[in-house]
Amino acid sequence: MSSVVLNDVSKTYADGTSAVKELNLEISDGEFLVLVGPSGCGKTTALRMIAGLEDISGGTISIGSRVVNDIPSRDRDVAMVFQSYALYPHLNVFDNIAFGLVLRKLSKAEITKRVTEVAKVLQLENHLKRKPRNLSGGQRQRVAMGRAIVRSPQVFLMDEPLSNLDAKLRVQMRAEIARIQRDLGVTTVYVTHDQTEAMTLGDRVVVMKRGLLQQAGGPQELYDRPRNLFVAGFVGSPGMNMVSGVLEHRDDDSWWVTLGSQALRVPESVLTERPALRGYAGRSLIVGIRPEDMEDAAILGAEEGQVLKSVADLVEAMGSDVLVHFPVDVPPVMTDDIKELADDDAVAGPNVLSGTEDTVLVGRFSPRTKVFEGQSISVRVDTARLHFFDPRTGSSLWDD
Amino acid sequence: MTVGPAGTTEATPDRRDDLAAARGPQAAKSSRRKRTPGWLALLFLLPALVLLGVYLVYPVVYSVVRSMFDSDGNRFVGLNNYGEAFTDPSTRTALKNNLIWVLVAPTVVTVFGLLFAVLTERIRWAVAFRMVLFMPMAISLFASGVIFRLVYQEDPELGVANAAAVTVHDAFAAPSHYPGVRLRDGQGTVVGDGDYLTAKTYRPGDVVNLPLVGMQATALPPGASGAITPGGGSTALRGAAWLDVALLHGHPNAIDKVEKGAPGLTVQAVKDGAVVATTTTGADGTFSFPDLAPGDYRVQLPGSNFAAPFRGLTWLGPGLVTPVIISCWIWIMTGFAMTFIAAGLAAIPRDALEAARVDGGTEWQVFRKVTVPLIGPVLLVVFVTLVINVLKIFELVYVIAPGASQASANVLALQMWQVSFGAGGGDQGLGSAIGVILFLLVLPAMLFNIRRFRRERR
Numbered sequence: 001m002s003s004v005v006l007n008d009v010s011k012t013y014a015d016g017t018s019a020v021k022e023l024n025l026e027i028s029d030g031e032f033l034v035l036v037g038p039s040g041c042g043k044t045t046a047l048r049m050i051a052g053l054e055d056i057s058g059g060t061i062s063i064g065s066r067v068v069n070d071i072p073s074r075d076r077d078v079a080m081v082f083q084s085y086a087l088y089p090h091l092n093v094f095d096n097i098a099f100g101l102v103l104r105k106l107s108k109a110e111i112t113k114r115v116t117e118v119a120k121v122l123q124l125e126n127h128l129k130r131k132p133r134n135l136s137g138g139q140r141q142r143v144a145m146g147r148a149i150v151r152s153p154q155v156f157l158m159d160e161p162l163s164n165l166d167a168k169l170r171v172q173m174r175a176e177i178a179r180i181q182r183d184l185g186v187t188t189v190y191v192t193h194d195q196t197e198a199m200t201l202g203d204r205v206v207v208m209k210r211g212l213l214q215q216a217g218g219p220q221e222l223y224d225r226p227r228n229l230f231v232a233g234f235v236g237s238p239g240m241n242m243v244s245g246v247l248e249h250r251d252d253d254s255w256w257v258t259l260g261s262q263a264l265r266v267p268e269s270v271l272t273e274r275p276a277l278r279g280y281a282g283r284s285l286i287v288g289i290r291p292e293d294m295e296d297a298a299i300l301g302a303e304e305g306q307v308l309k310s311v312a313d314l315v316e317a318m319g320s321d322v323l324v325h326f327p328v329d330v331p332p333v334m335t336d337d338i339k340e341l342a343d344d345d346a347v348a349g350p351n352v353l354s355g356t357e358d359t360v361l362v363g364r365f366s367p368r369t370k371v372f373e374g375q376s377i378s379v380r381v382d383t384a385r386l387h388f389f390d391p392r393t394g395s396s397l398w399d400d
Numbered sequence: 401m402t403v404g405p406a407g408t409t410e411a412t413p414d415r416r417d418d419l420a421a422a423r424g425p426q427a428a429k430s431s432r433r434k435r436t437p438g439w440l441a442l443l444f445l446l447p448a449l450v451l452l453g454v455y456l457v458y459p460v461v462y463s464v465v466r467s468m469f470d471s472d473g474n475r476f477v478g479l480n481n482y483g484e485a486f487t488d489p490s491t492r493t494a495l496k497n498n499l500i501w502v503l504v505a506p507t508v509v510t511v512f513g514l515l516f517a518v519l520t521e522r523i524r525w526a527v528a529f530r531m532v533l534f535m536p537m538a539i540s541l542f543a544s545g546v547i548f549r550l551v552y553q554e555d556p557e558l559g560v561a562n563a564a565a566v567t568v569h570d571a572f573a574a575p576s577h578y579p580g581v582r583l584r585d586g587q588g589t590v591v592g593d594g595d596y597l598t599a600k601t602y603r604p605g606d607v608v609n610l611p612l613v614g615m616q617a618t619a620l621p622p623g624a625s626g627a628i629t630p631g632g633g634s635t636a637l638r639g640a641a642w643l644d645v646a647l648l649h650g651h652p653n654a655i656d657k658v659e660k661g662a663p664g665l666t667v668q669a670v671k672d673g674a675v676v677a678t679t680t681t682g683a684d685g686t687f688s689f690p691d692l693a694p695g696d697y698r699v700q701l702p703g704s705n706f707a708a709p710f711r712g713l714t715w716l717g718p719g720l721v722t723p724v725i726i727s728c729w730i731w732i733m734t735g736f737a738m739t740f741i742a743a744g745l746a747a748i749p750r751d752a753l754e755a756a757r758v759d760g761g762t763e764w765q766v767f768r769k770v771t772v773p774l775i776g777p778v779l780l781v782v783f784v785t786l787v788i789n790v791l792k793i794f795e796l797v798y799v800i801a802p803g804a805s806q807a808s809a810n811v812l813a814l815q816m817w818q819v820s821f822g823a824g825g826g827d828q829g830l831g832s833a834i835g836v837i838l839f840l841l842v843l844p845a846m847l848f849n850i851r852r853f854r855r856e857r858r
Contacts, residue, residue: 053754074760086751090773099769100759147759157758 002064002154003029004050004187010058011045011211019045021211022059030185032178034202036192037234042211043191044159050189051080051157063154074103076155079148083160085140087132087147093119094128097146104151118150121180138169149180156181156188162197174200195235199223207231229335229394232288232387238323241289241361242333244391249281256305257287257386260329265305267384276397277388285397286333288387291323294363296371297378308379312371313360322365326377327358335394460839467832471825481833490807491834494815497722498841501793501811505726505733506786510779512730513737517745518767520738530742534735541732545799548728552715552800562712569710577621577664579708583701584611584644584653594703597670601696604689607632608639608699611653612662617643620660627661627685637697638688641665641681661685668700675700716801718808725800725809729793737782744778745771781852788845791838812838 004027011020020042027033035043048054050061052073060067068076079100087096094115095102101111119125122142132140141161148156161177162170178201181188192198198205199219207214207222207230215227219235226232232240245257247266255266255277264287271277297307310326363379371377388397470477485491516533520526536544553559556566587610588596602608607630620643627642641662646652661684669677669689676697681687689697715724748771756766772779794813801809810818812834820831 051754051758053757073754073757074762076758078758080755080758082751082755084749084751086749086755088752088756088770089749090770090776099756103760103765103769147755151759 002187003027003031003062004155004189005062006046006050006059007062008059009046009049009056009061011042011049011054012057019211020049023208023211023213025206025213025216027187027189030187032181032188032190032201032203034190034192034198034205035208036195036198036202036205037208037214039193040210041208043193043208045211046208047080047157047159047189047191050155051078052076053080077153078155078157079151079153080157080159081144081148081161083163085132085144085161085164087140087143089132092129092131093124093135093143093146096132096143097124097150100147100151114150115146118146121149122146137165138173141165141169141173145177145180149184152184152186154187156186156190158188158190160192161190163192163194170197177201196237199235205235207234225396225398226387227396229286229288229389229396232389232396236290236292238291238362238364240387241291241359242389243287243289243328243330243359243361244284244333245287245330246284247277247280247282247388249278255281257285257388259287259308262308262328263305264308264381264383264386266386269384270386274388274397275399280388280390280397284391286335286389286391286394288389289361289381290385290387291362291364293382293385294361294365295380295382296324296363296365296369297380298370299366299368300380302378302380306380306383308361308381310361310377310379312373312375312377315371315373317367320367322367322369322371324363324365324369324371324377324379325360326363326379327360329357330359331357332359333391335391463832463835463839466829467836469829471827471829473829477829481830482837484830485833485837488830490810490818491812491815493807494810494812494834497809497811498791498793500722501726501729501790502787505729505790506783508726509730509733509737509786510741510783512734513739513741513782514772514775514779516734516738517741518771521742521745530735530738533738536732537735539732541795542799544728544732545796548724548731548796549716549800549802552724554712554714554716556712559712559715561715565712566710569712573710575709576705576707577619578612578615578662578706581612581614581662581706584613587611587653588701591700592703594706596701596703598699601698602637603696604637604692604694605635606637606639608637609653609655610639610641610667610699610701611644612641613644613646615643617645617660621663623683624660624663624685625683626657627655627659629655630686630688634688636688636690637669637692637699638686639699640685641667641687641701642685665705666702668702670698670700671695716805718805721801721805721809725793725796728796728800729790733786733789737786740782741775741778744775748774777852781849784845784849784852788842788849791842791845812841 004025006023006025006027009020009023010018012018023042023046025033035046037043045054049056050063052068052071056069060069062068063076063078088099091099097115097118098111101114106114115128116125119128122145124139124142124146127135127139132143135143141164144161148158158177162173165173174197177190190197190201192201199222202219204216205219205222206216209230215222215231217225222231222235226235226240229242233242243259245259245264248256248258248263250256255271256263257266266277308326308328310328312324312326314325316323316325361379365371389395390397466473467481468476468478470480486495516530520529520533523529539547551559552561554562556562583596586599588598591597598608598610609629627640629640630638640655642655642659643662644652644654645656645659661681663681663683663685665681665685665687667679667681667687668675669692677689677692679687679689713720715721752770752774753766756770757763761769792813793811794817797806797809797811797814798817806814816831816834816838819834820826820828
């Protein structure tokens with residue numbers, strides 16, 4: 001087990017495309033770090049550079065106290081789980097798991113002992129003699145995990161290990177990976193484009209976009225204090241609603257944000273939390289509202305300045321809660337970040353209706369709501385949890 | 401899987417259900433086909449059947465029949481022709497050579513193909529390289545044979561193989577400038593490997609004359625200058641070797657004005673049968689042994705001075721002709737093997753190789769433990785295809801082997817032709833027998849390949 005340090009790591013391909021730009025990361029011993037971002041954001045490239053499968057164009061990567069830039073993959077003592085599992089098709093499960101140990105010339109008895117142990121942990125004991133092609137997806141995934149675990153490496157590297165599984169199995173394996181990592185305490189770098197996986201697994205989550213690190217922090221921190229529009233839109237499902245609004249400082253010293261023909265009152269707590277906001281009086285900015293922070297006013301009741309009125313456009317009952325889509329008369333926000341999120345199918349990005357003057361918001365209501373499609377609704381917004389972003393830079397407004 | 405009368409499919413228990421379901425529509429189709437009248441199907445098959453019958457089935461059957469008749473085709477001789485085929489020395493040579501071919505050629509080609517496929521996979525311009533390697537396949541076997549017959553011509557001026565051999569040989573062992581030259585009669589005796597040893601003995605301070613004959617003055621190495629007799633006043637054993645021309649006014653055994661020294665000769669001083677000093681003659685032919693202890697010496701010119709130049713190997717002679725023809729075939733077929741193996745390599749999942757590298761494999765281990773097992777099936781198909789090809793080899797042997805060594809290079813296909821139509825005397829009974837033997841040899845390899853393709857299609 002050891003720490004992994006990325007210092008100004010860059011990757012530029014021969015054709016000039018730059019996949020990773022000056023990435024700085026310190027992954028401490030035993031930490032579970034998740035790299036997350038839309039496809040093409042450089043997260044896999046970063047992982048492959050740590051694995052030694054990709055040359056490092058600039059900067060240094062250290063594992064433990066060694067700089068590994070020039071150390072071949074085989075000597076880095078890392079184990080990787082591939083998205084495709086990359087099992088050896090000609091070897092049975094036992095030999096697949098034992099492969100790394102055989103290469104290290106361990107004794108037969110030792111190999112058998114370790115493989116059997118791992119197989120037991122992963123419930124593969126009854127399949128050791130089978131070839132990968134005769135295994136189910138979940139079993140293959142476990143063999144791939146076993147191959148990594150059995151070597152007790154310094155670092156686990158996982159490249160979207162769950163993305164080829166069906167939804168139910170994914171949840172199950174996710175829990176299993178979390179448990180195994182916790183038991184073994186091995187430093188792990190995990191790449192995924194699925195923000196749910198990222199949030200549930202990571203001690204720390206790193207959001208990347210086009211080769212650049214956007215924000216690194218604990219899952220709750222990313223959710224509560226996204227640094228910019230991209231992170232805000234990426235984290236959370238359904239994604240954060242983004243509308244443009246104008247901040248008003250009224251004569252009675254109250255602060256309001258106008259959304260089209262309606263307005264929400266910005267409570268004092270938000271202003272203390274975000275001192276930078278005061279500088280935006282009278283200016284337009286981007287307002288972010290998480291679906292979770294909205295509720296049917298009929299259930300909760302509402303004070304003045306907490307309500308948006310609209311007509312329910314679409315009602316999706318999820319069982320545990322109800323997603324209500326409703327329009328507000330504000331032009332949709334269209335920044336590059338949001339376009340990028342909308343382009344990435346895998347991400348539950350914000351609702352973007354192009355070509356209209358309305359923005360459709362999504363609220364996550366309690367299942368006790370009696371809202372039906374076409375009904376006029378009052379939506380109570382938890383104004384204490386509003387997010388504000390600079391429309392030009394896209395960065396979140398906290399302190400200066 | 402059997403198709404029931406109602407067009408239902410009965411899957412064998414080990415088949416998966418979805419497979420049976422997938423076969424459903426096909427099974428329905430096949431039952432519809434049953435309703436088409438048999439004569440109509442036959443009508444459509446007729447052209448193919450006629451062609452196959454005339455050009456394939458009939459010749460095969462007739463060959464088998466013909467192989468049991470004598471050379472005229474009138475008298476039934478049973479299996480006598482087969483008996484003769486296995487006792488006739490030239491057919492046995494052919495069998496032996498075929499065996500050598502099968503053992504060596506397909507293996508070498510498969511290994512080369514694998515090597516080139518792996519190497520070209522990791523370079524730029526891989527396609528260009530592969531195209532060049534594949535090109536011999538585009539040349540007719542006959543033309544390739546002609547090329548290689550020229551390559552292996554014995555005269556280094558004509559055959560590039562010997563030209564290269566001579567160049568390499570001479571780079572390591574400098575060629576002698578005095579092939580066939582000898583010491584004038586009476587001046588010495590030949591001992592050992594053509595070494596010339598003086599009859600007289602000399603002491604330090606004496607002058608030794610070594611008159612050489614047996615070459616044109618124009619053939620002397622460039623830089624040879626007029627021969628001189630070393631002057632007196634020295635205590636060293638010394639002397640001169642020169643080209644002694646006795647024509648016109650020349651005097652034998654004496655240095656005349658026009659005569660030139662023989663430079664670059666190795667000269668040895670011999671005492672009691674052992675070489676004690678060695679030197680080389682200068683441009684004027686003089687040599688000297690300065691530091692000899694007092695005593696009696698003989699002077700020796702080692703035979704290596706007069707060795708005939710290296711002229712390369714007799715490639716097309718009986719001894720080397722089969723390896724030479726095999727080398728030509730390797731040149732042709734490597735591109736074929738490489739192309740197939742490269743396709744197999746491309747189908748290997750990249751991830752598996754990367755996983756093996758992360759797992760701690762060196763490039764060689766990855767190659768041996770992952771790459772090779774994964775392309776094993778492709779290698780096998782290539783190998784078997786090559787075996788079939790090798791057994792039928794004919795043109796190359798016919799073209800490359802000159803008449804004199806054709807008998808040593810003989811292979812079954814050539815022998816079949818020779819016996820049937822060529823110098824063998826037109827015994828088509830024996831020829832047919834050899835043809836049938838050849839067919840039986842190819843058959844197992846053929847069946848293996850067919851079975852493999854079937855299994856893959858399933």
